[in-house]
Amino acid sequence: xxxxxxxxxxxxxxxxxxxxxxxxxxxxxxxxxxxxxxxxxxxxxxxxxxxxxxxxxxxxxxxxxxxxxxxxxxxxxxxxxxxxxxxxxxxxxxxxxxxxxxxxxxxxxxxxxxxxxxxxxxxxxxxxxxxxxxxxxxxxxxxxxxxxxxxxxxxxxxxxxxxxxxxxxxxxxxxxxxxxxxxxxxxxxxx
Amino acid sequence: xxxxxxxxxxxxxxxxxxxxxxxxxxxxxxxxxxxxxxxxxxxxxxxxxxxxxxxxxxxxxxxxxxxxxxxxxxxxxxxxxxxxxxxxxxxxxxxxxxxxxxxxxxxxxxxxxxxxxxxxxxxxxxxxxxxxxxxxxxxxxxxxxxxxxxxxxxxxxxxxxxxxxxxxxxxxxxxxxxxxxxxxxxxxxxx
DNA sequence: TTGCTCATGTAAGAAGTTACATGATTCA
DNA sequence: TGAATCATGTAACTTCTTACATGAGCAA
Numbered sequence: 001x002x003x004x005x006x007x008x009x010x011x012x013x014x015x016x017x018x019x020x021x022x023x024x025x026x027x028x029x030x031x032x033x034x035x036x037x038x039x040x041x042x043x044x045x046x047x048x049x050x051x052x053x054x055x056x057x058x059x060x061x062x063x064x065x066x067x068x069x070x071x072x073x074x075x076x077x078x079x080x081x082x083x084x085x086x087x088x089x090x091x092x093x094x095x096x097x098x099x100x101x102x103x104x105x106x107x108x109x110x111x112x113x114x115x116x117x118x119x120x121x122x123x124x125x126x127x128x129x130x131x132x133x134x135x136x137x138x139x140x141x142x143x144x145x146x147x148x149x150x151x152x153x154x155x156x157x158x159x160x161x162x163x164x165x166x167x168x169x170x171x172x173x174x175x176x177x178x179x180x181x182x183x184x185x186x187x188x189x190x191x
Numbered sequence: 192x193x194x195x196x197x198x199x200x201x202x203x204x205x206x207x208x209x210x211x212x213x214x215x216x217x218x219x220x221x222x223x224x225x226x227x228x229x230x231x232x233x234x235x236x237x238x239x240x241x242x243x244x245x246x247x248x249x250x251x252x253x254x255x256x257x258x259x260x261x262x263x264x265x266x267x268x269x270x271x272x273x274x275x276x277x278x279x280x281x282x283x284x285x286x287x288x289x290x291x292x293x294x295x296x297x298x299x300x301x302x303x304x305x306x307x308x309x310x311x312x313x314x315x316x317x318x319x320x321x322x323x324x325x326x327x328x329x330x331x332x333x334x335x336x337x338x339x340x341x342x343x344x345x346x347x348x349x350x351x352x353x354x355x356x357x358x359x360x361x362x363x364x365x366x367x368x369x370x371x372x373x374x375x376x377x378x379x380x381x382x
Numbered sequence: 383t384t385g386c387t388c389a390t391g392t393a394a395g396a397a398g399t400t401a402c403a404t405g406a407t408t409c410a
Numbered sequence: 411t412g413a414a415t416c417a418t419g420t421a422a423c424t425t426c427t428t429a430c431a432t433g434a435g436c437a438a
Contacts, residue, residue, distance in 0.1 A: 007425080012297075016297045016300040036292035037289070040428085096226065097197075098228070099285060101349050101352060102197075104345055105349050108342065151299065160366070165356075182338075196396085197397095233401090256405075256407065259418045
């Protein structure tokens with residue numbers, strides 16, 4: 001049997017609340033799911049084909065706006081079972097690739113004044129995201145999404161992590177901007 | 192001129208403190224740099240060739256232990272300048288791919304008892320990482336790494352973020368494990 | 383009449399993973 | 411004698427990105 005890629009499971013996740021077209025999935029993989037799992041259109045359509053072949057999803061066709069048929073995909077029983085089994089498996093440790101941390105590691109090779117400006121900009125960018133997610137979080141909570149019995153509790157829980165995440169980033173970038181100030185006033189021994 | 196990939200810059204970052212062999216870089220891309228940027232051996236050796244062709248690094252050869260020569264790579268002036276320029280550029284937003292957040296989004300499709308055990312295991316895993324990074328952080332601080340003039344300040348600053356990051360994850364997973372308890376006692380309306 | 387949204391797909395290439403290949407030295 | 415470390419590289423494959431291609435309906 002063909003093994004399902006994480007992208008495949010991401011699509012099953014996106015379908016767990018009900019049927020969607022490929023195009024709906026393309027949009028979902030931008031936001032909200034795109035906040036923590038992204039895929040492009042060119043990846044999604046072939047993957048839907050593979051999931052269908054594996055019997056995890058099925059679709060109904062209707063006339064589309066363009067030259068091709070519109071397909072509405074849904075989880076099959078096998079798909080729902082595969083998803084349920086995958087959800088409770090420990091995540092395989094993915095390679096972390098975080099550009100800002102990489103830059104911080106080699107921070108000494110850059111000019112401290114420019115580096116300070118860099119961290120101030122990054123702090124502001126993270127703050128904007130934090131504000132936006134805070135707004136979404138508040139709105140969802142007001143609609144009862146903070147209750148485990150609410151269908152959007154999963155989305156609410158991901159927002160909880162986003163708040164923790166971005167608040168931490170803002171704090172860290174601000175701290176580093178501050179520290180770059182030290183580097184300006186007391187440069188390394190060699191001058 | 193050929194554009195340098197992020198992997199290329201990661202290698203320049205790794206070389207910013209002094210010359211290293213390809214093998215040294217392979218180890219660095221596991222740890223400590225591997226904590227925030229990973230690459231395999233089969234990616235690193237060809238990339239070194241490209242950086243060399245671009246004039247950003249140069250190497251000296253010496254007899255190696257095996258059938259091939261041992262090469263010690265170092266940044267050229269052009270390489271150091273390219274690195275300094277890249278460091279202060281805003282990071283391009285990379286596609287986030289976080290399996291545990293994806294699973295949380297679709298959490299309702301899994302059994303709450305199993306899901307609770309899942310989050311407890313994840314909390315414990317993150318706690319172990321937090322303990323290890325706390326140990327490293329304390330050790331580096333004791334050696335003066337917390338000062339911006341210290342050559343390992345960059346590594347120290349990355350550990351600062353690691354502590355923020357993993358402490359947040361432990362808190363979030365513990366909270367979710369708790370909430371899965373709610374799901375057990377009050378299941379969704381449909382039963 | 384130009385551009386956006388809906389809607390589905392393919393092609394070419396870059397980036398990343400897994401596996402193979404060689405061979406000396408050191409340690410248990 | 412068998413495994414680990416040092417040391418460099420290639421081949422085959424999967425995954426992901428960028429770009430192309432079609433065409434209806436709608437709004438400025």
